[in-house]
Amino acid sequence: MSTTESAKAAVTEAGERPTAERQKNTGNATSGPGRWMAGGAPPEKALDFKGSLKRLLQLLRPQRAALIGVLVLGAASVTLTVIGPKILGHATDLILAGVLGKQVPPGVTKEQIVAGLRARGDSTLADIYSRVDLVPGVGIDFDAVGRILLIVLALFVVSSFFGLIQARLTTNLVQQAVYRLRQEVEDKFARLPLKYFDRQPRGEVLSRVTNDIDNLAQSLQQTLSQIVSSLLTVVGVLIMMFLISPLLAVIVLLTVPASAILAAKIGKRAQPNFIKQWSTTGKLNAHVEEMYTGHSLVKVFGRREESAAIFDKQNETLYQASFRAQFISGMIQPAMMFIGNLSYVLVAVIGALRVASGNLTLGEVQAFIQYSRQFSQPVTQIASMANLLQSGVASAERVFALLDAEEQAPEPASPERPAVVRGRVEFQDVSFRYLPDKPLIDDLSLTVEPGQTVAIVGPTGAGKTTLVNLLMRFYELDGGRITLDGVDIAKMNREELRDQTGMVLQDAWLFGGTIAENIAYGADDPSREEIVEAAKATHVDRFVRTLPDGYETVLDDEGGTVSAGEKQLITVARAFLAKPVILILDEATSSVDTRTEVLIQRAMNSLRSGRTSFVIAHRLSTIRDADVILVMEHGRIVEQGDHETLLHSGGAYARLYAAQFAEAMAETD
Template sequence: MSNEREKVRMQHRGRGPMGRGMQPGEKPKDLKSSLGKLLSYIGNFKAAIIVVMIFAAASTVFNVIGPKTLGKATTALSEGLMAKIQGTGSIDFTYIGQILLFVLGLYVCSAAFNFIQGWIMTGVTQKICYRMRKEISRKINRMPMKYFESRTYGEVLSRITNDVDTLGQGLNQSITTIITSVATLVGVLIMMLSISPLMTLIAIVILPISMALISFVVKKSQKYFKDQQEYLGHINGQVEEVYGGHLVIKAFNREKDTIEEFNRTNEILYQSAWKSQFLSGMMQPIMMFVGNLGYAAVALSGGLLAIRGTITIGDIQAFIQYVKNFTQPIQQIAQVINQVQSMAAASERVFEFLNEEEEDQTVEHPADVSAVTGTVDFDHVQFGYNPDQTIIKDFSAHVKPGQKIAIVGPTGAGKTTMVKLLMRFYDVNSGSIKLDGHDVRDFNRRELRDAFGMVLQDTWLFKGTIMENIRYGRLEATDEEVIAAAKAAHADHFIKTLPGGYQMELNEDASNVSQGQKQLLTIARAILADNKILILDEATSSVDTRTEVTIQKAMDNLMRGRTSFVIAHRLSTIRNADLILVMKDGDIVEQGNHEELLEKNGFYANLYNSQFEDVVA
């Protein structure tokens, strides 16, 4: 039942049943491929990473020399004690002091190199995240409308915010740790071999056991990390969706259903999160247990070799420290495996976004949009959002410059779809749409859309002042031009009654003004833009009847001399249109002016008269 309700809800919002982005049935992420793409992506920072590796190696060299050097002090101390007990000598504190100062210098140098490589790596990580966010920002402006209409806002935002943040944290912590750990392993191995190959062999025996355990745990936990990252995106989408529609949810008493839906998604996230964290958390105690076994074996063998006089007491002390340092990087690698997996999962989601299909932004020899007069021809247009579902079957119409064209019809007839095709949010499947004799596909998309002004039923205002929101139509407009546009849209009066007037700050969803006032502001924005062709999609749907009449007069003045497309459900608002296109099931069933269509007493007449019929109980 839950899946059916989700499907209906997505279809109601104009999305297909697969509209939630990544689905649970999608193939698992490829860890190797994801890391390969990430390494290729950070290739521009190769020099900086090489410097990090050199500094990490230098830090490791100073760090691994310390125990063996310190072992000399232990040997000198033990030999001095023995000599003092036998009465043949004393402890050379000066020599021991020199060794301790030298060791202190080694560790200071190691810490300095480690600090520098950490500082460089942090800078590289932030630059990579900055570059990635910049590319995502540019990518958004080149992506087709169908991508955003098939996914929730939260799903897209999760890739831009959560996934990039996860990627940045993983790069900053895991890469530095891995480089340092590998360098430490190599350095410690060399030092251990220089002390005793036999003891080194005993210590190395633990490696295959460690690697087998790590491989087993990684294999088990990878799918849970994938689910964790995926359902984090779903959770973000639900929270964003519920927050935006909380008034509707309360009005229909759907709080319980909403919470239940959230809990189901949250339960999946919880299960995948605790399993992934539990499995990755098991690696450290397992590695510590295996490491302690090796530690005990080394201590026993070292004692036997010291009794035989093969190695000194200081060498045993140094070797025991090296064994600890030998297992520690393995434990560190085990700890960051979960970060690497999360980083790989996040990077794949980001790269999926960056590799999405883009719109053709430019053409080789674009038509000149500056000379457009407003002639529009729809020539046997055929279109469907899905190849097997045709919405516009055969749409043909000729629009002369300066005409006011009304497109009417029942819900789902394809009225708004025609506008989307006209502005090339989508391309037609067959046929063509021509602007002044040029196919709209012959124009650069940005230049083509500069020719259109649009006012939609769904208003969009951003966080900022009212002045800034109106000026969005033409950024170089002066304050006087903005105010003149507001007066033409009959918005000036209510703006002056608001606290702060034109400088009043709208909040993020502009809920501190009414829906009708928001509509007036978007109309003022379109008036200010002063485009050659106007598109009004239910532009007066959210204002009262009295204001609608006033706005209609302003619109008539605005549309004079411009080609205008008006989509309307209230047919009384388009009686003065030069041409009315009546759509039904994706086709034009009637066309003509208001009087001509009423005389035909056909589909339009039925639509028009039905709005004035009295409902008889």
């Protein structure tokens, strides 16, 4: 049985849980607008940014080779890009040398010119001439300048090619990591106990699996490659700046601490708003999903305005959180640009003074100014990506919280199994409670022989559905044990146990697909003949033949193209095809008309033949032929016996039967 079916099996249990548990599952509001919420998101907690980021990066470890490739290609691309300004600076020096050389008469040496300028007291111009490699009487060497420009162009083309390959590798790296993360989430669902889904709104869980993982993928995709390139650029540019002028490099570095402190301050204020943004998104999704699923009830009870008011309130909360998160984090980039511009002005002024003093050439200053811009640009980019990174880490933590949720008890290392599965079930001093201080079932003992039909009746909250859920190991016992043909089910593999069991629930669950596919869900790769045979045995074939597409009629996930009774018959056919040893029928006829109930009863009689069956029913008329009828109150079996014996005893069963008979007479009158 799938995890989805397991979750569906517990839907009907909501009425049997203690009031405190139900209130806990539905938030604090049991009336007014809050009653339309299926539950609230888990309480917000402080984000462990560093821990979550480290764990997020660990997702990339299985693809170390690709990650190394990204780093190597990034380093190669950055190296070629960083060399460019230095070579362009040499071209500028060639142009300046040509301009100055053209103005000097041939035959005069550079040393003579410098000496003459110093003799005239023009030391600044003399320093400039001393740094220029000019040839008197010779103008600009355009061939040399052209060769330099071609070299730079080739460097930039190769750098862009490396960057393109790096981007492709990064995309593959990120998507593979997210693919594995989705698989981990899917595997986690199979290990989560049913109580996790009881306490989580479905929309909230869906939001973590869809919105949060998509946001995480987008954040990684946009930031990983850019951060790698930016960090490598910062390192490469720093090296080149120190090679040109250590003094100017130190001036540029003085702005880094100010930038880092400013970015940290702003980021710290933005992070709580990102947490609130995604947690509110989960709550809003839960509300929308619930309102869409129950839109008929919302309209019938006139709660549309109430529902819309809840939506507006949550939408406003989401808007405010998103606005503050994006606005505050968006302040990082202009603040960094301001500091970068200050650094640019300082470099230009001091660089000009260094050229005038003859310590640097004009080309070196030009290259350094380019490097200062290249240095500030990646720093600004890293800071501007803080909002994406913070948003991604906030989503990652919500996904990690799902992955870290408490799991059901692990399967036994050496699972036991009955030698022959005949269907003998025994409850031995079984105790169970949903809440530690609210006992539900205490010291319950029961023996069911193979092939017997056991009917379980009692008021709402008596523990009827809980009993069969314990048999299916949807929940673990607090005390005692349950055996199947002498083997403790706690020592059996859950899948093997559930393979022996078929369930027909009060809520007929159908998935989006054809009628044939829905019936075939109960068995592994059945033939078309087996599907039709199961349909005929359970009276499904009767109405399927009247549909235009027959067994290929497509149902939506709510089964809207067939009636409630026909949906129920399809689920009975599904159980019939599975050929279970143990059959559980949980209020399977409670929501259908009398004529359809007769058909379902006939189908279930065929299904129960030769099988150990547990039948939960409120309509006592449907269980008269049960071998044993159990009457439960407050988690205990207060009576048991067949229909006639219990009626004559005048106990709880007789009172229930009389009450239903009186109700039926009142409806007739």
